[in-house]
Amino acid sequence: QSSSGFDHKDTEPSRPKRVMIIGGDGYCGWATALHLSKQNYEVAIVDSLVRRLFDHQLGLESLTPISSIHNRVRRWKSLTDKTIELFVGDICDFEFLSETFKSFEPDSVVHFGEQRSAPYSMIDRSRAVFTQNNNVIGTLNVLFAIKEYREDCHLVKLGTMGEYGTPNIDIEEGYITINHNGRTDTLPYPKQGSSFYHLSKVHDSNNIAFTCKAWGIRATDLNQGVVYGVTTDETEMHEELCNRFDYDGVFGTALNRFCVQAAVGHPLTVYGKGGQTRGYLDIRDTVQCVELAIANPAQPGEFRVFNQFTEQFSVNELASLVTKVGKKLGLDVKTTSVPNPRVEAEEHYYNAKHTKLVELGLKPHLLSDSLLDSVLNNAIRFKDRVDTKQIMPSVSWKKIGVKPKTVSAYSNN
Amino acid sequence: QSSSGFDHKDTEPSRPKRVMIIGGDGYCGWATALHLSKQNYEVAIVDSLVRRLFDHQLGLESLTPISSIHNRVRRWKSLTDKTIELFVGDICDFEFLSETFKSFEPDSVVHFGEQRSAPYSMIDRSRAVFTQNNNVIGTLNVLFAIKEYREDCHLVKLGTMGEYGTPNIDIEEGYITINHNGRTDTLPYPKQGSSFYHLSKVHDSNNIAFTCKAWGIRATDLNQGVVYGVTTDETEMHEELCNRFDYDGVFGTALNRFCVQAAVGHPLTVYGKGGQTRGYLDIRDTVQCVELAIANPAQPGEFRVFNQFTEQFSVNELASLVTKVGKKLGLDVKTTSVPNPRVEAEEHYYNAKHTKLVELGLKPHLLSDSLLDSVLNNAIRFKDRVDTKQIMPSVSWKKIGVKPKTVSAYSNN
Numbered sequence: 017q018s019s020s021g022f023d024h025k026d027t028e029p030s031r032p033k034r035v036m037i038i039g040g041d042g043y044c045g046w047a048t049a050l051h052l053s054k055q056n057y058e059v060a061i062v063d064s065l066v067r068r069l070f071d072h073q074l075g076l077e078s079l080t081p082i083s084s085i086h087n088r089v090r091r092w093k094s095l096t097d098k099t100i101e102l103f104v105g106d107i108c109d110f111e112f113l114s115e116t117f118k119s120f121e122p123d124s125v126v127h128f129g130e131q132r133s134a135p136y137s138m139i140d141r142s143r144a145v146f147t148q149n150n151n152v153i154g155t156l157n158v159l160f161a162i163k164e165y166r167e168d169c170h171l172v173k174l175g176t177m178g179e180y181g182t183p184n185i186d187i188e189e190g191y192i193t194i195n196h197n198g199r200t201d202t203l204p205y206p207k208q209g210s211s212f213y214h215l216s217k218v219h220d221s222n223n224i225a226f227t228c229k230a231w232g233i234r235a236t237d238l239n240q241g242v243v244y245g246v247t248t249d250e251t252e253m254h255e256e257l258c259n260r261f262d263y264d265g266v267f268g269t270a271l272n273r274f275c276v277q278a279a280v281g282h283p284l285t286v287y288g289k290g291g292q293t294r295g296y297l298d299i300r301d302t303v304q305c306v307e308l309a310i311a312n313p314a315q316p317g318e319f320r321v322f323n324q325f326t327e328q329f330s331v332n333e334l335a336s337l338v339t340k341v342g343k344k345l346g347l348d349v350k351t352t353s354v355p356n357p358r359v360e361a362e363e364h365y366y367n368a369k370h371t372k373l374v375e376l377g378l379k380p381h382l383l384s385d386s387l388l389d390s391v392l393n394n395a396i397r398f399k400d401r402v403d404t405k406q407i408m409p410s411v412s413w414k415k416i417g418v419k420p421k422t423v424s425a426y427s428n429n
Numbered sequence: 430q431s432s433s434g435f436d437h438k439d440t441e442p443s444r445p446k447r448v449m450i451i452g453g454d455g456y457c458g459w460a461t462a463l464h465l466s467k468q469n470y471e472v473a474i475v476d477s478l479v480r481r482l483f484d485h486q487l488g489l490e491s492l493t494p495i496s497s498i499h500n501r502v503r504r505w506k507s508l509t510d511k512t513i514e515l516f517v518g519d520i521c522d523f524e525f526l527s528e529t530f531k532s533f534e535p536d537s538v539v540h541f542g543e544q545r546s547a548p549y550s551m552i553d554r555s556r557a558v559f560t561q562n563n564n565v566i567g568t569l570n571v572l573f574a575i576k577e578y579r580e581d582c583h584l585v586k587l588g589t590m591g592e593y594g595t596p597n598i599d600i601e602e603g604y605i606t607i608n609h610n611g612r613t614d615t616l617p618y619p620k621q622g623s624s625f626y627h628l629s630k631v632h633d634s635n636n637i638a639f640t641c642k643a644w645g646i647r648a649t650d651l652n653q654g655v656v657y658g659v660t661t662d663e664t665e666m667h668e669e670l671c672n673r674f675d676y677d678g679v680f681g682t683a684l685n686r687f688c689v690q691a692a693v694g695h696p697l698t699v700y701g702k703g704g705q706t707r708g709y710l711d712i713r714d715t716v717q718c719v720e721l722a723i724a725n726p727a728q729p730g731e732f733r734v735f736n737q738f739t740e741q742f743s744v745n746e747l748a749s750l751v752t753k754v755g756k757k758l759g760l761d762v763k764t765t766s767v768p769n770p771r772v773e774a775e776e777h778y779y780n781a782k783h784t785k786l787v788e789l790g791l792k793p794h795l796l797s798d799s800l801l802d803s804v805l806n807n808a809i810r811f812k813d814r815v816d817t818k819q820i821m822p823s824v825s826w827k828k829i830g831v832k833p834k835t836v837s838a839y840s841n842n
């Protein structure tokens with residue numbers, strides 16, 4: 017696998033494959049950029065850094081101290097002698113995006129670069145509009161750039177398992193064969209997004225599928241589950257390479273949040289009945305899945321969909337796991353049910369297929385006591401950095417209004 | 430039916446229902462505004478008039494001479510003594526939209542106000558982006574305005590049958606019951622938009638469905654077929670009330686275009702094999718369907734979907750019909766197959782349900798020789814206004830590029 021960044025075509029001299037990581041300063045993107053660089057891919061990061069701006073505006077901070085992207089790539093160079101090219105700009109600006117394509121000439125584009133928080137998209141009207149505009153137009157621009165400048169480039173796009181909602185039938189990987197009134201067709205699996213963020217991903221998927229058909233774009237849609245964990249082999253190499261770890265009510269995701277809550281003695285915040293079941297994966301599997309997708313590209317015109325997660329858990333199951341492992345570490349972990357700020361089913365059927373990445377070779381890191389242990393220990397290590405005011409959910413699906421919502425530095429909401 | 434604009438609740442004095450028509454200066458919207466005003470609804474038109482700007486920019490003109498919206502509503506007042514309020518502005522501007530809601534206080538909003546041409550959305554990158562931005566953000570704003578200012582207001586949103594694409598199974602009205610691996614659920618019918626325009630409607634439908642669930646919005650999505658015809662009872666009352674009639678390759682729709690082609694002796698332009706089958710309806714049924722939807726509103730939280738068309742035809746069938754009726758009028762109508770500028774199936778199964786509006790009382794005007802006769806005669810009447818350079822398709826699904834495409838006044842393309 018160590019040579020997977022090289023192309024071994026018979027006729028051409030082997031040259032490293034070039035991967036553009038849009039959103040490469042973020043949680044999944046940064047870990048992926050380092051991993052692929054390590055695997056001898058030529059890597060460029062494209063990021064507007066807008067996520068750092070959201071944190072400033074909402075008064076949030078990563079649990080882990082993170083360096084600037086400039087220091088991150090410099091440190092990587094000094095440690096490994098590998099260069100990660102950096103293009104700072106907004107992919108909604110097509111002129112900027114065109115320049116990155118012309119200059120870097122990617123063979124694959126991994127597109128993580130979206131506003132990715134469901135609660136953020138439900139804060140107020142302007143953030144709802146921002147989310148859909150940023151994500152949908154950004155992705156359209158990427159599609160146009162591929163068509164215009166790098167026709168053969170493989171798009172690996174991050175979607176989310178949340179696009180499917182919680183149907184009462186098994187969730188398939190992107191498509192479902194339907195028998196209806198004596199006839200049969202295989203059609204896009206019905207989507208039911210449950211926030212303006214999730215919906216933006218549904219819109220993206222529909223747009224990408226169309227361009228595969230109309231223009232012959234080759235694309236892989238990774239419907240990713242909820243990612244947990246903080247370290248990967250590469251981010252562990254130096255503190256300046258440390259990844260972000262969100263625990264707040266806006267950007268923090270389920271398991272990561274619980275670990276921090278346990279570390280600071282805050283009761284685990286289970287929304288409503290806690291029966292919400294979702295797919296989860298370790299961040300070390302995120303980087304592995306992306307590498308597998310790149311190494312086995314979709315065909316021209318193919319819109320390929322993988323469900324990218326390794327295990328299903330309900331929120332209550334996660335709370336029990338964290339409680340159990342917390343006890344071993346001497347933490348007294350309590351659980352509290354908070355009124356669900358979201359509109360979602362709290363008890364439902366859930367069975368989602370996730371075999372395609374395994375068929376390509378994914379070796380899952382399943383959630384184990386030792387992993388939970390290390391995430392919990394990481395949270396304990398940085399617990400003085402926790403701002404407990406950011407723990408409770410502050411965004412309500414039903415109360416979203418049209419006035420810009422300002423965030424007070426002194427209150428919960 | 431003449432009193433249907435009044436609310437006859439037991440307790441309240443009857444007051445006319447207030448209907449806001451977004452896009453009320455357009456083809457469907459103008460006919461609907463007059464019809465509802467005639468039926469004693471209080472009507473307001475909200476329109477940015479951007480469609481008139483597109484025509485200027487692309488050098489296109491309605492076959493029929495149309496008056497300014499200001500003269501239109503003044504003429505209506507002088508003929509009927511009925512006032513149609515006019516708000517000129519862009520619904521993507523939320524401040525403007527808020528003012529219209531606060532001032533007019535609609536009971537229903539009929540939303541026609543989108544960029545509605547598939548070819549327009551495929552001219553170049555910036556028009557693709559404009560289409561999705563204009564349509565998706567405009568609709569999001571309407572949803573937010575309803576939630577904030579008129580919670581109980583019924584949204585009647587124009588979608589298109591094109592959202593479904595051409596699946597190999599029967600098309601249902603919005604939802605389909607799927608049996609899969611021994612379990613059953615009724616889910617949103619899978620969508621396969623085939624242009625950035627059609628996709629914008631798919632995005633809208635998904636966004637609206639979510640707000641019905643999350644906020645209790647009441648909405649009816651009218652998946653409309655291709656509209657033909659030019660006159661309605663009200664637009665016939667005076668030449669200043671005349672509706673627009675598009676025949677060009679960008680905004681003209683199938684049957685209307687054929688009538689104009691026949692009138693000027695241009696061969697009917699069948700794209701590819703001509704087996705493309707779609708649902709069609711008379712513009713007099715558009716206004717009837719919208720009235721039925723308003724008079725029988727969706728319940729709070731309900732996302733109701735109607736397939737709004739009355740008959741299915743293939744392009745070849747339409748060509749034969751126009752040829753036959755043309756002959757009776759002494760026209761020598763030829764047909765030519767032009768390379769299909771679109772990416773679409775040219776021979777396919779098509780069977781779409783359309784019973785819900787009939788159950789509410791729709792009495793269809795089926796396509797008859799006499800209607801075709803009158804549309805053809807209308808085309809003949811204005812044939813000196815036809816710009817034959819606008820007849821051939823000039824926009825290619827595959828050739829769309831990133832450079833702004835300027836339209837030359839002297840050439841076909």
Ligand SMILES: NC(=O)c1ccc[n+]([C@@H]2O[C@H](COP(=O)([O-])OP(=O)(O)OC[C@H]3O[C@@H](n4cnc5c(N)ncnc54)[C@H](O)[C@@H]3O)[C@@H](O)[C@H]2O)c1
Binds near residue numbers: 040108131269
């Ligand atoms: N973290 C999860 O649990 C999870 C789960 C499922 C899917 N995903 C998806 O994976 C992707 C990455 O998620 P993440 O957790 O790393 O998010 P993140 O917020 O940490 O990173 C996203 C990055 O994209 C950048 N970005 C946003 N809009 C941009 C634009 N218009 N131009 C350039 N850069 C832009 C941000 O600055 C940020 O660095 C997202 O698309 C997300 O939806 C994440």
Ligand SMILES: NC(=O)c1ccc[n+]([C@@H]2O[C@H](COP(=O)([O-])OP(=O)(O)OC[C@H]3O[C@@H](n4cnc5c(N)ncnc54)[C@H](O)[C@@H]3O)[C@@H](O)[C@H]2O)c1
Binds near residue numbers: 475518543544657
């Ligand atoms: N004409 C058809 O055959 C047909 C078929 C199916 C569906 N539809 C749908 O019906 C609706 C009306 O179609 P039409 O043929 O009357 O189109 P049209 O172009 O004649 O009218 C649309 C009107 O909306 C206005 N508009 C567009 N964007 C706006 C914005 N952001 N703010 C305010 N006003 C805006 C335009 O100025 C125009 O007057 C559209 O949504 C269309 O998609 C039409």
